Amino acid sequence: MKVFNVSFSFEQEGIAPVTLTGTEGESVLEIALENGIDIQHNCGGVCGCSTCHIYIEQGMENLPEISEKEEDFIDRAVNPRIESRLACQCEISGNISVRVPDQSQFLGH
Numbered sequence: 001m002k003v004f005n006v007s008f009s010f011e012q013e014g015i016a017p018v019t020l021t022g023t024e025g026e027s028v029l030e031i032a033l034e035n036g037i038d039i040q041h042n043c044g045g046v047c048g049c050s051t052c053h054i055y056i057e058q059g060m061e062n063l064p065e066i067s068e069k070e071e072d073f074i075d076r077a078v079n080p081r082i083e084s085r086l087a088c089q090c091e092i093s094g095n096i097s098v099r100v101p102d103q104s105q106f107l108g109h
Ligand code: FES
Pocket: 040, 041, 042, 043, 044, 045, 046, 047, 048, 049, 050, 051, 052, 073, 086, 087, 088, 089
């Protein structure tokens, strides 16, 4: 079982960056939730919403190719960028660095 580093940084002020480890095939969403990092995941991680939107700062090549469905949902996310992905679809096969959008945007939704 291969283990890789996943570095998280946060748009929300006051949250320090952290580097965690995950095993091959685990999604960034799973790794985050297991370690107490709250990433919204309204559909439960089945590529059926856009709330688990994150930015990949490094290591896009260590993720599966983006599907059309994932692209469609990213279009509906807040501030999508070229490096946007859905965390539940990001199964790791190498080290990556991600940036988590401000989760307080979901309060009250
Ligand atoms: S949790 Fe809904 S698409 Fe990832």
